[in-house]
Amino acid sequence: MKRPTALILTAKYGSGHVQATSVLANNLRERNIEPIVSDLFGESYPAISTFTQSLLMKSFSTHSSFYKWFYYGTNKLNSNGLVQFSSYFGRKRLLELVFMHQPSFILLTFPLHAASSLKKKSRMSIPTYTVVTDYCLHPYWMNPFIHHYFVSTEAVKSCLLSHQVSEKRITVSGIPIRSQFETPADKQVIYEKFHLCPQRKVITILAGAFGVLKNVKELCELLIHFRTYQIVVICGKNDSLFSSLMPIAFLFPESFRLLGYIEDIHELFAISHCLITKPGGITLTEAAAMQVPLILHSPIPGQELENxxxxxxxGAAFISHTTLEVVNHVQTILQNEEISNRMKSAQKYIYKRDSASVIIDHAINEMKQPAIKLV
Incomplete structure (x- = not known):
């Protein structure tokens, strides 16, 4: 008997959508359902996709007003018109995928409206589910032909309700993250692995994310003078940042760890007393799962700022706009256990465990053979 399939539509505009897709795909495989993952816009319009990804990266790295204008400007536009216009994007490619793989349901980790458009035109009746990967909701996510929404918080649910989405079509599932962030870690082994001292508090700086953290070198030069702390900087694939921080790593080998791209980032979260990062939805969820006090540095207007x-x-994080503010927040967190514990308690309240399982369980319970009408 052929394995059932599920189609996951995503986009490469930021790592969060892709990471959530990977988690959902793995969960499907565990249920013996074959996930078909498609970057629908990228596959349909590769040149435009590459250009717009580059434009987005530049808007993040230069703090351009472009992204602010796009996010808040389109927020004020008639969302129905915007959705209607974008519903044509990728429709042909989607039909190819549906006819080829016969999915039992479709999951969206990015607001793509081709599936809903086809449903509206009665060309297919496959249940379509939207998984919101931030702690806010842009109207562009909304579509009357979405079967069900999975959202991060009650606040996002309330936003949908205010736009006349039925409560029956909304589940507060949390945001899907890798199971490693939900599993207890052996901290002693981790300290030894990264050559860190268990008696000294660890400040982790997540610097190589999609929205690159600003002024990392300046920040490290300020923090390194607090000799009772250990600093771990994760540069990801940002080679230029890694090179610029090498002199600090050379001068302070006992208190400064410089890392590139690592798979086991959950291990460092497990021993971190404070995390300095950009406020992407996935990163925030991972930190909340492990209850790591957060400093969110220079959020870009848009979903970063809303997150x-x-x-x-x-009460789950501090926001900073200058390196001096970061340093002050670090001292507050590491020197005041009451504040640190309050922050952890707030994160525990926000965090929803086993999000991927909640989403897939719901979809499986409603799973039907796809009914596709040819025209």
């Missing part, structure tokens, strides 16, 4: 505001307003 950061949600965590800060709920």
């Amino acid at each position: 950061a505001a949600f965590f800060a307003e709920n």
Whole structure:
């Protein structure tokens, strides 16, 4: 008997959508359902996709007003018109995927409206589910033909309700993250692996994410003078940043660890007393799962700023805009256990465990053979 399939539609505009897709795909495989993953826009319009990804990266790295204008400008536009316009994107490629793989359901980790458009035109009746990967909701995610929404928080659910989405079509599932972040770690082994001292507090700087952290070298030069702390900087694939920090690593071998791209980032989260990062939805969820006090540095206007505001307003993070503010927040967290514990408690309240399982369980319970109408 042929394995059932599920189609996951995503996009490469930021790593969060891709990471959530990977987690959902792995969960499907564990249920003996074959995941078919498609970067629908990239496969349909590769040149445009590459250009717009580059434009987005530049807007992040230069703090350009472009992304602010796009996010908040389109937020004020008629979302129905925007959705209607974008519903044509990738429709041909989607039909190819549907006819080829006959999926039992479709998961969206990026607001793509081709599937809903085809459903509207009665060309297919496959249940389509949207998985929101941030702690805010842009109207562009909304579509009357989405079967069900999986969201991060009650606040996002309330936003959908305010736009007349039925409560029956919304589940507060949390954001899907890798199971390693939900599993207890052997901290002693991790300290030894990274040559860190268990008696000294660890400050982790996540610098190589999609939205590159600003002023990392300046920040490290300020923090390194606190000799009772250990600093770990994760540069990801940012080779120029790694090279610029090499002199600090050479001068302070006992208190400074410089890392490139690593798979086992959850291990460092497990021993971190403070995490300095950009406020992507996935990173925030991973930190909340492991209850790591957060400093969210220079969030870009848009979902970064909205994510950061949600965590800060709920007592789960500090927001900083200058390196001196970061240093002050670090001292507050590491020197005041009561504040650190309050932040951890707030994160525990926000975090929803086993999000991927909640989402896939729901989809499987409603799973039907796809009914596709040819025209």
